[in-house]
Amino acid sequence: GLGSLQSGNETPLTPPMVTLQMLGGRKDKIRPGDVLGALTGEDGTARKFTREEVGKITVTDQSTYIAVDRRIAHEAVAKLTSGKVKGKAVKVRALDD
Numbered sequence: 543g544l545g546s547l548q549s550g551n552e553t554p555l556t557p558p559m560v561t562l563q564m565l566g567g568r569k570d571k572i573r574p575g576d577v578l579g580a581l582t583g584e585d586g587t588a589r590k591f592t593r594e595e596v597g598k599i600t601v602t603d604q605s606t607y608i609a610v611d612r613r614i615a616h617e618a619v620a621k622l623t624s625g626k627v628k629g630k631a632v633k634v635r636a637l638d639d
Contacts, residue, residue: 560615564606565633574599580627
């Protein structure tokens with residue numbers, strides 16, 4: 543397995559970004575700015591994320607893929623799930639956790 547590539551004293555390498563998948567996309571009139579606004583805007587619940595913590599946002603017909611800093615992935619999922627995008631509640635999950 544991959545374990546043999548690591549010596550005992552090194553921390554495993556984790557990619558800095560995690561991709562979140564949100565249900566809803568172009569068919570729902572969602573634009574990258576809507577998602578960025580939901581993540582970086584003030585909604586009174588979670589903390590605001592900075593532009594540096596949010597990476598590429600890719601909108602397809604049915605889904606939206608959002609790259610976020612691994613350290614904020616769970617918070618970002620919670621913020622999007624508890625908030626609204628385009629006035630609608632959305633379903634979001636992290637793809638590689």
